[in-house]
Amino acid sequence: MFNKLSKDNEKYFLYFFSLSFIFLSYTIISNIYLCVDTNVFPDLLKKMLHPAFLPPTQEILLFLVKSIMDGTLQIHLFSSFSRTFIGLIVGTILGFLMGFLMAWFKKIDYTLDPIYELLRPIPPISFVTLFILWFGIGDFSIILLIIYGSFVVTLIPTYHAIKEVPDIYFKAAKVLGANTKMLLLKVVFPAASPRILAGFRYAVMGAWGMVVAAELIGSTSGIGYLISKSQATLDTHAVLVGIMVLVSCAFIFDAIVRFLISYLTRWMKRGRW
Amino acid sequence: MEKLKFKFITIKSKLFKSIASVSFRYGLIGLGCFFGIYGILSFPLLPIRKQLVLRPEFLPFYTEIIEKIDFLIKVGLLQKSIEESLFRISQGYVIGALIGCSLGFIMGLYRRIEYFLDPPVTIIRYVPALAWVPLFILWFGIGELTKVLLIVLGVMSVTLVGAYHGVRDIPDIYFKAAKVLGANTKMLLLKVVFPAALPQTFAGLRLAIGTAWMIIVAAEIIASKAGLGYILLAGRNFAQASIIFIGIALIGLLAFITDRIGRVAYMYVTRWMKRGLEV
Amino acid sequence: MRKVKLRAEGITHMYKGEGGREIKALEDVTLDIYENEFVTIIGPSGCGKTTFLNILAGFIKPTQGKVFCEGKEVTGPAPDRGFVFQEDAVFPWMTVRDNIEFGLIAKGIPKEERRRISNKFIKLVGLTGFENAWPKELSGGMLKRVDIARTYAVDPAIMLMDEPFGPLDAQTRSIMQEELARIWFEARKTVIFVTHDIDEAIFLADRVVIFTPRPGRIKTILEVNLPRPRVKKIILSKEFLKLKEKVLLELGFI
Numbered sequence: 001m002f003n004k005l006s007k008d009n010e011k012y013f014l015y016f017f018s019l020s021f022i023f024l025s026y027t028i029i030s031n032i033y034l035c036v037d038t039n040v041f042p043d044l045l046k047k048m049l050h051p052a053f054l055p056p057t058q059e060i061l062l063f064l065v066k067s068i069m070d071g072t073l074q075i076h077l078f079s080s081f082s083r084t085f086i087g088l089i090v091g092t093i094l095g096f097l098m099g100f101l102m103a104w105f106k107k108i109d110y111t112l113d114p115i116y117e118l119l120r121p122i123p124p125i126s127f128v129t130l131f132i133l134w135f136g137i138g139d140f141s142i143i144l145l146i147i148y149g150s151f152v153v154t155l156i157p158t159y160h161a162i163k164e165v166p167d168i169y170f171k172a173a174k175v176l177g178a179n180t181k182m183l184l185l186k187v188v189f190p191a192a193s194p195r196i197l198a199g200f201r202y203a204v205m206g207a208w209g210m211v212v213a214a215e216l217i218g219s220t221s222g223i224g225y226l227i228s229k230s231q232a233t234l235d236t237h238a239v240l241v242g243i244m245v246l247v248s249c250a251f252i253f254d255a256i257v258r259f260l261i262s263y264l265t266r267w268m269k270r271g272r273w
Numbered sequence: 274m275e276k277l278k279f280k281f282i283t284i285k286s287k288l289f290k291s292i293a294s295v296s297f298r299y300g301l302i303g304l305g306c307f308f309g310i311y312g313i314l315s316f317p318l319l320p321i322r323k324q325l326v327l328r329p330e331f332l333p334f335y336t337e338i339i340e341k342i343d344f345l346i347k348v349g350l351l352q353k354s355i356e357e358s359l360f361r362i363s364q365g366y367v368i369g370a371l372i373g374c375s376l377g378f379i380m381g382l383y384r385r386i387e388y389f390l391d392p393p394v395t396i397i398r399y400v401p402a403l404a405w406v407p408l409f410i411l412w413f414g415i416g417e418l419t420k421v422l423l424i425v426l427g428v429m430s431v432t433l434v435g436a437y438h439g440v441r442d443i444p445d446i447y448f449k450a451a452k453v454l455g456a457n458t459k460m461l462l463l464k465v466v467f468p469a470a471l472p473q474t475f476a477g478l479r480l481a482i483g484t485a486w487m488i489i490v491a492a493e494i495i496a497s498k499a500g501l502g503y504i505l506l507a508g509r510n511f512a513q514a515s516i517i518f519i520g521i522a523l524i525g526l527l528a529f530i531t532d533r534i535g536r537v538a539y540m541y542v543t544r545w546m547k548r549g550l551e552v
Numbered sequence: 553m554r555k556v557k558l559r560a561e562g563i564t565h566m567y568k569g570e571g572g573r574e575i576k577a578l579e580d581v582t583l584d585i586y587e588n589e590f591v592t593i594i595g596p597s598g599c600g601k602t603t604f605l606n607i608l609a610g611f612i613k614p615t616q617g618k619v620f621c622e623g624k625e626v627t628g629p630a631p632d633r634g635f636v637f638q639e640d641a642v643f644p645w646m647t648v649r650d651n652i653e654f655g656l657i658a659k660g661i662p663k664e665e666r667r668r669i670s671n672k673f674i675k676l677v678g679l680t681g682f683e684n685a686w687p688k689e690l691s692g693g694m695l696k697r698v699d700i701a702r703t704y705a706v707d708p709a710i711m712l713m714d715e716p717f718g719p720l721d722a723q724t725r726s727i728m729q730e731e732l733a734r735i736w737f738e739a740r741k742t743v744i745f746v747t748h749d750i751d752e753a754i755f756l757a758d759r760v761v762i763f764t765p766r767p768g769r770i771k772t773i774l775e776v777n778l779p780r781p782r783v784k785k786i787i788l789s790k791e792f793l794k795l796k797e798k799v800l801l802e803l804g805f806i
Contacts, residue, residue: 209401
């Protein structure tokens, strides 16, 4: 009754329709000031239609092309990328190790759990000013922040995933003669991998968001810095370009990670988890 | 009277048992090391303290932190910041949750609407919440609207997903069963879809609390003259790590409390469910 | 003189139940299992037969008594006592072949040899053509075959099976029973098989061990002299029904 849908085609049609609707309406609205004398409109409306508020689509696209041509976009993108990747890799590996240790050795779990519970409610971004105070504005503070954020986000799923590996797999592995190394590498980690990978996906998104935020707060390079600078110079179109680039990158990262995950967990029954 | 006394005794013995338990002891060691090591590093009389990171402003000792708390309370900054942040969060959260849940609910029920709204919703979701800040500053200035709107966007994204999955994951069989029992659309919605969608919706709502805190902290650092995020900024501007620590602790405490409230709400709403593994 | 593969001596087991009460699961169970015989264990629910099997496997340490496998005392699970579980224990992240070769890798057998052995057992359980399939693609019965194949592959001294066909539907169960009888006939092993299905117990066994209700003790041991290889039709034969009558009597159903 509710979920009736004629064909898959309708799905793509609606997507396309939606996207073009947004694109077209924005283009039209942002270009109104060119065609019509806006002074006839009430003040608020006039302000909203001003190109500084809603930059016309052409301006945005032109600026995008310009930034790619003169290389500024690439340079800053590279800064943001490298911070994200370094922080992610270090952070997730550490988070994975810690999650594993806490899940495998009860004593480590008992010892570290209170510290973890204390730090858990604190959003990682809160540490940004502290790191900047301690280590100054620059790559190190931002990377450290990403490491911390990825660490926390990866630790929980790893911990739960390993703890929840069904007992029966342990038993089966033992009666087949597996030693601890085989048990870990061929049984525990693969069994826990779906959940850990799901956590990794969140870590990627979180890391990207934190890099941008940290760059907005205190940095001299990176996409976040670009956007911040454009805002200071009232270049709305540049800000919008920056946001567009951000979204595209986020989307691409997520798509890559999702693809990776679907390959690595191709053995799973398609349920939902 | 007897019953009360008995209950008290059992609670007391349970408490003693848990205090004496292995996990408690190890946990104590862990916490002790953590705070102890910090205490040693931040101890004021250590000679190397003049260098680098170990400067007293960067690693304040516990006494100094307490002094600062006192100071902040006297100046009234503490209470005001908490008030401001909470005020902004609650506004943004309520509005965002309402929009998000309704949209998610409708999108879950009607495929056409889902496909139509999916592109803009996905785009908004993929924008890191703080990337909107410069744009909003340009559009709305450094004011309440910017921050509240930011939280609205963030909370909306999370709750939408929760509500959406809450509806979509309802097993088809419940629809069939309701129909053969003669339910009309109104009954179906009220007594089947809505209750069945609550668990995941509330899971999303709880998650959104954490999201809201993340956003408000960063937003207040970037664009604010008051609030908990501002305390973090002030700490850095005045080069007093103690202030930052206090800010972090407050944020953590409030985030914890609000998350607990969310958890209670979730537990209550899902009281009919077989207990999975709850955090 | 038949060789004793497994010996359980004076097994008594207690455990803490709800509310802290001590529950006696098994009382003074002594049993000799001979080489290459198929023994089934049957008894009412809660009589401790699964607990007994777990003790034999080494998953549980008995409160009293000892288990000897080929003369050596049992102290924990090991590949010389294979175990086929009731629930699905096939590793879903490995293909059929990888599952079967798991125990061989644990034994340190080189690749070509592993390949040869896994091929042999894939053929034995009738899964040729499914070597590279994912467990998610297989039916319940086929998954059981994988489990049996991978347990066979490590060449255990004795195979323990805990109601392996329990979760299967009635028809698949019937097919699997015949399959198991055939597999066992082609590749002899000492097997101890726990079940609550009387037909199954008699159909597969050389000897049927009947347990008492809790605390579990061995009530009777029945010799099953039906001809091998077993075919399903014999469950209608006079001899089978006579045996069944005896079992039903011992269990108190008639």
